[in-house]
Amino acid sequence: MALLEIQDLHVEVAGKEILRGISLDVEAGKVHAIMGPNGSGKSTLSHVLAGRSGYDVTGGSVRYDGSDLLQMNADERARKGVFLAFQYPVEIPGVTTTTFLRQALNAGRRERGEPELDAMEFVKVIRRKTKELGITDDLLKRPVNVGFSGGEKKRNEILQMAILEPRLAVLDETDSGLDIDALKVVSDGINAQRSDDRGVLLITHYQRLLDYVVPDRVHVLAQGCIVKSGGKELALELEKSGYAEFLDAAAA
Amino acid sequence: MAMETKTVEELATGEAYKYGFVTDIEMERAPKGLSEDTVRFISAKKEEPDWLLEWRLRAFRMWKTMAEPTWAKVTYPPIDYQDAYYFAAPKTKEGPKSLDEVDPELLATYEKLGIPLQEQEMLAGVAVDAVFDSVSVATTYKKKLEEMGIVFCAMSEAVQKYPDLVRQYLGSVVPYSDNFFATLNSAVFSDGTFVFVPKGVRCPMELSTYFRINAAQTGQFERTLIVAEAGSYVSYLEGCTAPMRDENQLHAAVVELVTLDDAEIKYSTVQNWYPGDAEGKGGIYNFVTKRGACRGRNSKILWTQVETGSAITWKYPSCILQGEGSVGEFYSVAITNNRQQADTGTKMIHIGKGTSSRIIAKGISAGRADSTYRGLVRIQPKAEGARNYTQCDSLLIGDQCGAHTVPYIESRNPTANVEHEATTSKISEDQLFYCLQRGLSEEEAVSLIVNGFCREVLQTLPMEFAVEAQKLVGISLEGSVG
Ligand SMILES: Nc1ncnc2c1ncn2[C@@H]1O[C@H](COP(=O)(O)OP(=O)(O)O)[C@@H](O)[C@H]1O
Numbered sequence: 246m247a248l249l250e251i252q253d254l255h256v257e258v259a260g261k262e263i264l265r266g267i268s269l270d271v272e273a274g275k276v277h278a279i280m281g282p283n284g285s286g287k288s289t290l291s292h293v294l295a296g297r298s299g300y301d302v303t304g305g306s307v308r309y310d311g312s313d314l315l316q317m318n319a320d321e322r323a324r325k326g327v328f329l330a331f332q333y334p335v336e337i338p339g340v341t342t343t344t345f346l347r348q349a350l351n352a353g354r355r356e357r358g359e360p361e362l363d364a365m366e367f368v369k370v371i372r373r374k375t376k377e378l379g380i381t382d383d384l385l386k387r388p389v390n391v392g393f394s395g396g397e398k399k400r401n402e403i404l405q406m407a408i409l410e411p412r413l414a415v416l417d418e419t420d421s422g423l424d425i426d427a428l429k430v431v432s433d434g435i436n437a438q439r440s441d442d443r444g445v446l447l448i449t450h451y452q453r454l455l456d457y458v459v460p461d462r463v464h465v466l467a468q469g470c471i472v473k474s475g476g477k478e479l480a481l482e483l484e485k486s487g488y489a490e491f492l493d494a495a496a497a
Numbered sequence: 498m499a500m501e502t503k504t505v506e507e508l509a510t511g512e513a514y515k516y517g518f519v520t521d522i523e524m525e526r527a528p529k530g531l532s533e534d535t536v537r538f539i540s541a542k543k544e545e546p547d548w549l550l551e552w553r554l555r556a557f558r559m560w561k562t563m564a565e566p567t568w569a570k571v572t573y574p575p576i577d578y579q580d581a582y583y584f585a586a587p588k589t590k591e592g593p594k595s596l597d598e599v600d601p602e603l604l605a606t607y608e609k610l611g612i613p614l615q616e617q618e619m620l621a622g623v624a625v626d627a628v629f630d631s632v633s634v635a636t637t638y639k640k641k642l643e644e645m646g647i648v649f650c651a652m653s654e655a656v657q658k659y660p661d662l663v664r665q666y667l668g669s670v671v672p673y674s675d676n677f678f679a680t681l682n683s684a685v686f687s688d689g690t691f692v693f694v695p696k697g698v699r700c701p702m703e704l705s706t707y708f709r710i711n712a713a714q715t716g717q718f719e720r721t722l723i724v725a726e727a728g729s730y731v732s733y734l735e736g737c738t739a740p741m742r743d744e745n746q747l748h749a750a751v752v753e754l755v756t757l758d759d760a761e762i763k764y765s766t767v768q769n770w771y772p773g774d775a776e777g778k779g780g781i782y783n784f785v786t787k788r789g790a791c792r793g794r795n796s797k798i799l800w801t802q803v804e805t806g807s808a809i810t811w812k813y814p815s816c817i818l819q820g821e822g823s824v825g826e827f828y829s830v831a832i833t834n835n836r837q838q839a840d841t842g843t844k845m846i847h848i849g850k851g852t853s854s855r856i857i858a859k860g861i862s863a864g865r866a867d868s869t870y871r872g873l874v875r876i877q878p879k880a881e882g883a884r885n886y887t888q889c890d891s892l893l894i895g896d897q898c899g900a901h902t903v904p905y906i907e908s909r910n911p912t913a914n915v916e917h918e919a920t921t922s923k924i925s926e927d928q929l930f931y932c933l934q935r936g937l938s939e940e941e942a943v944s945l946i947v948n949g950f951c952r953e954v955l956q957t958l959p960m961e962f963a964v965e966a967q968k969l970v971g972i973s974l975e976g977s978v979g
């Protein structure tokens with residue numbers, strides 16, 4: 246049984262079908278990349294997996310760790326180990342990232358029956374994680390995403406992932422808008438978090454990220470359908486030929 | 498790291514108003530209704546000097562000629578002032594001399610409210626004066642303060658022990674003729690707190706009063722007077738709760754502050770009176786007059802209020818900036834949920850040269866509540882170079898509530914600089930989802946976002962109370978989403 250099993254998933258937004266029958270398994274320990282042009286439904290998929298409201302699942306199923314994921318509320322999914330790195334991380338003025346993350350971590354710990362961490366214990370967790378990832382902790386003292394540059398926001402998402410230690414991580418265009426240095430920091434952060442019991446769904450528009458984070462499988466999403474799946478070479482192929490032929494395939 | 502939003506156990510249990518219990522204790526009351534006899538009764542109970550009785554009577558006679566103000570954006574059925582008790586006190590032969598003499602039932606009540614007086618006598622940090630209905634029951638830490646020359650006691654005790662000081666300052670900032678509710682208070686005030694900090698003394702601990710309305714059909718009319726002599730400093734905090742009752746109860750307090758040269762008073766309020774139920778039944782009418790006079794040069798008064806309770810809040814803690822270079826600050830969080838109404842703000846009256854003021858007001862409305870910021874900044878002709886900065890932010894939760902900003906700016910000196918900024922926003926769906934995605938429940942998410950919105954105000958509170966206030970923010974918004 247795979248960690249995540251998506252079967253024939255159909256999703257509508259405002260009466261319009263955006264995902265048109267997606268099937269995909271993500272096993273623990275594997276990194277699956279989803280590549281697709283703008284508007285192909287990548288963020289829609291990530292939001293549906295995370296349980297955002299406003300999406301109508303009109304067909305198919307999603308199982309996570311053996312349970313029906315679609316039956317759970319967004320916060321329950323998160324506490325059970327589903328993490329979404331947002332394409333557009335949201336600002337929360339007046340709330341420091343430390344406070345936010347400690348509360349998030351403790352919510353998960355409560356769910357698992359583990360004792361909550363106090364401020365001192367939490368600082369230790371942060372120290373350890375930032376060291377492991379080689380990421381500075383300067384962002385943590387600032388209000389969540391407020392005034393962060395694009396690169397800082399993405400870096401912060403990866404740091405949050407490291408602290409929350411999810412079982413399934415969905416990374417929505419975590420590479421977009423990054424210069425080469427920032428891309429390197431972020432991909433090192435992702436690589437450091439690959440592990441045998443974690444599945445990763447890496448969503449990207451560009452092949453570039455996959456030079457740094459080498460996926461086990463690559464899927465091409467076009468107009469709400471997975472039109473081709475393959476090994477890591479598929480990404481290189483796409484780089485050369487572009488999405489055009491897949492768009493044609495999806496339209497057919 | 499002052500600002501931590503704690504996970505609130507109360508949220509999990511869905512306990513909306515946890516201070517709603519009633520203490521079963523024998524009470525002594527003035528006869529129901531309001532007349533000169535009531536005023537005399539109260540004054541006699543307190544064995545007051547003639548001048549004070551006269552003052553009360555003048556106030557009462559004036560009050561009879563006054564009309565209740567109607568300009569605030571709040572609505573409530575007419576109040577029958579004859580259908581209430583104006584004095585209620587736990588029955589004891591004499592006032593308690595020390596904690597040992599305080600009724601154990603009362604001590605238990607305060608413990609339930611989270612203020613163990615006995616412990617506080619030992620723990621350094623906070624000195625508490627507790628007002629239960631109309632009388633002050635125990636004042637902790639007195640001795641230590643006395644050694645420094647600081648007076649911190651019940652108003653009724655101050656009238657006996659320090660009559661000259663009380664007479665000099667009582668009504669000097671809020672005269673008995675000030676407004677309908679203040680005048681009523683002047684006639685029937687039952688107790689309250691008196692603080693006097695002598696020249697050059699920095700009060701080493703937070704002084705705190707805890708007000709509680711317990712008895713049914715009883716109004717609470719406490720009177721607080723704080724005087725800070727030249728070069729002194731004091732930080733004072735009041736907290737309030739009341740049992741849940743179906744009828745509305747009136748709370749009409751008066752607070753007067755005076756700072757002389759270079760003195761500073763920091764006055765913080767965490768107001769959590771019973772707000773009424775979700776349909777708007779019951780709750781406290783909180784009609785309060787608070788005013789500070791910065792009489793001395795470079796003196797400073799700082800008001801912080803966190804208003805989460807009460808069915809109706811009507812209060813405008815103000816600063817009269819007389820002394821040259823004096824400073825007034827007002828930081829406010831007003832949360833209204835369900836059917837609560839709040840019309841609150843401040844007045845900054847710039848009289849002296851180079852005076853400055855700062856107003857940060859955060860209004861949060863949820864449910865079908867209505868919240869109004871009403872503020873006056875007045876620059877008098879002689880207030881050369883006066884400055885004011887005002888920022889009013891409103892946050893709406895849901896689409897059935899209202900938020901209003903009513904700033905009045907009157908500048909009569911061309912060298913003055915007055916700035917006003919206002920914003921209105923909603924908790925965004927993006928923010929909520931972001932929090933949920935990290936594992937926070939909807940209520941935790943709202944509490945966190947609102948606490949962030951209020952941060953600038955909450956961080957002006959003394960540390961111990963900031964944590965309490967943050968919890969209250971979450972609790973008072975329970976059931977506002979989803
Ligand atoms: N809230 C919405 N209302 C209407 N259409 C939407 C909404 N969200 C997304 N869409 C549409 O769904 C399609 C897929 O969008 P999205 O999942 O964001 O694509 P991608 O992330 O691959 O760029 C687009 O055509 C987009 O316009």
Ligand SMILES: [Mg+2]
Binds near residue numbers: 287288289332417418
């Ligand atoms: Mg997208």
